Amino acid sequence: MTPRRLLPLLAVFLVLAVSFFTLKWYQERQEQAQQQAKKIFPVKEAEITALTLKKAREEIRLIKKDKEWEIIKPLKSKADPVAVSSLLTTLSFLDKVRDLGEEKDLANFGLSEPALVVEFNAQGKVHKLSLGAKTPGDQGYYVRKDQDPRLLVISAAHQASLDRSLTALRDKVLFDFPWEKVTALRIKTPSAFVDLEKTGPATWRWLGRENFKVRRDRLESLLRLLSMARLKDFVTDDPKDLRPYGLAPQPQAEITLVRDKKEESLYLGRRHDQDFYARLGASGPVVLVEPNLMQKIGESLSKLEDRRLWPGEIGDVHKIVWGTPPQLWTAVKEKNVWKITGPDKQDLSRAPAQMEVALLRFQELEYERLLPDSAPAAKAGNLLLLEDGAGKVLFRLEELGSAEKGLVALRLERGPQPEKALTSQAAYHQWQETLTRLTSPGKER
Structure with a gap:
């Protein structure tokens, strides 16, 4: 087919394409117009600055102040941001299911004395939505907008979203602190007192127990929980x-968080059915909290001591030596690979991710307890040595053999003084299997 014959076909195609996209644009405009026509209030969520819910003898009033919502009536309290946002979204997208036209007798539709009236301010205007009785079949509710005489119907789902109780709208956080900003944590019970203080960007200490090493990641998990x-x-x-x-x-327990010399406390009382009474601060309301809160806190505190054999930074490790002397394996970190040399001149390569996983698994090893300096010496077995890029020894481990049932004795060099510790034999052997897999030729990458 010659180009001259193609020109009419191309012209027809272009006309059809233009017609198609024009029709699609027109249909989309029509759909948008129909959706806008169904909206009861032409407002956006961000434009609403004040909100009032009136139900029978109850009135709940909220205002937006410095981008935060507050309840100012019947009490002063911070509002739940999620609950308020949901309510505002409903108002801004509220649409009518049906428009029944003008209706003078509102009593037949429950609108002479509405069950709920929602008033709000947006762009300097006050709007009101009055909600009355259910429609037949309980699928919707009769409503009236502002002073408009028309009778409208909204869905039951929208009514449920607007009909919020004071409790639903109140903020329910126990501690209004970002966890990363906390500088001290105190937990007091009749039998114990935990007094933790942040001493650096990633370090904490237990006041009165200076030899107690605080495991930062687990403490941060506890702070996130709170x-x-x-x-x-x-x-x-x-x-x-x-x-x-x-x-x-006296309360059963007291939890205090400190930030910039400001404190927030939670006092815990007796059990009530499945929950516990608590009080927010020394002059705050009495509330109910879930029973597993103290259980989770207790579990976190029981694991707070850093018992890891090696708590160092994985990124600092540039050389690993392991095995039973003189049969030693050596792994050296290069730019994009770890080079491993075996006792019989084996030459292997491993991806950085493989070595990092191995080190992470080693960091999971914890000791059951430390042994006194007077513990009898034993002949060293397996060896593990970690060094940094400058050849400085970061950590040294020597296996001293089985000790008590299910435990293995180790000699650790991770500070100024060597230590002896007992750890789970099963966990230690699993770690050794990880090292064995690294030296298998079939695992080479």
């Missing part, structure tokens, strides 16, 4: 007597 903890319900905002809640004369 920062994410939520109360279940509010019991009373103005308790006259704390004894019925087990909060007086």
Whole structure:
């Protein structure tokens, strides 16, 4: 086919293409117009600055201040950002299921005395939505917008999203601190007192137990747990007597977080059914918290001591030596690979990820307990040596053989003084299997 004959076909194609995209654009415009026509309030979520819910004798009033929502009536409290955002989203996207036209007799639709009235401010204007009775079949609710005489119907799902209780709108965080900003943690019970203080960007100490090594990652997990903890319900905002809640004369436990010399405390009381009473601060409301909160805190504290055989930084390791002398393997870190040399001049290569996984698994090894200096010496077996890029020894381990049932004795050099420790024999052997797999020719990359 010649180019001259192709020109009419190309022209037809272009006309059809233009017609198709024009029609599609027009249909999209029509759909957008229809969606906008269904919207009850032409507002955006960010434009709403004040909100009031009126139900029977209850009135809940909220205002937006410095980008944060606060409850100012019937009490002053920080609002739950998730609950408020959900409510505002519903208002900004609220659409009518049906428009029943003008209706003078509102009593038949539950709108002479609405069950719920939602008022809000947006761009200097006050809007009102009155919600009345259910529609037949319970699939929707009759509503009235502002002073518009028309009777509208919204879905039951939208009604449920708007009908929020005071409890649902109140902020339920127990501690209003970002966990990474906490500089001290104190936990006090009748039988124990934990007093932790941050001494550096990644270091903590237990005051009064200076030889206790705090495991940072687990402490940070505990702080994240506390920062994410939520109360279940509010019991009373103005308790006259704390004894019925087990909060007086002394609470069962006290948790305090410190940030920039500011403190927030949670006092825990007695059990109530499956939950526990608690109080937010010395003058705050009495609330209910889940029973597993203290259980999780106790579990975290029991694992807080750093018992790792080697707690160093994996990125600092540039050389690893392991095996039973004189049959030693040596791995040296190069640019994009680890070169491994065996006792019989074997030459292997391993990807950095493989070596990092091996070191991570070694970091999982923890000792059961340290042995006294007077413990009898034993002949060394397997050896592990970690060095940095300058040849400085970061860590040295020598196996001293089986000790008690299920435990193996080790000599550790990780500081100014050598130490002896007992660790799980099964976990230690699993780690040795990891090293064995690294020296298998079939694992070469």
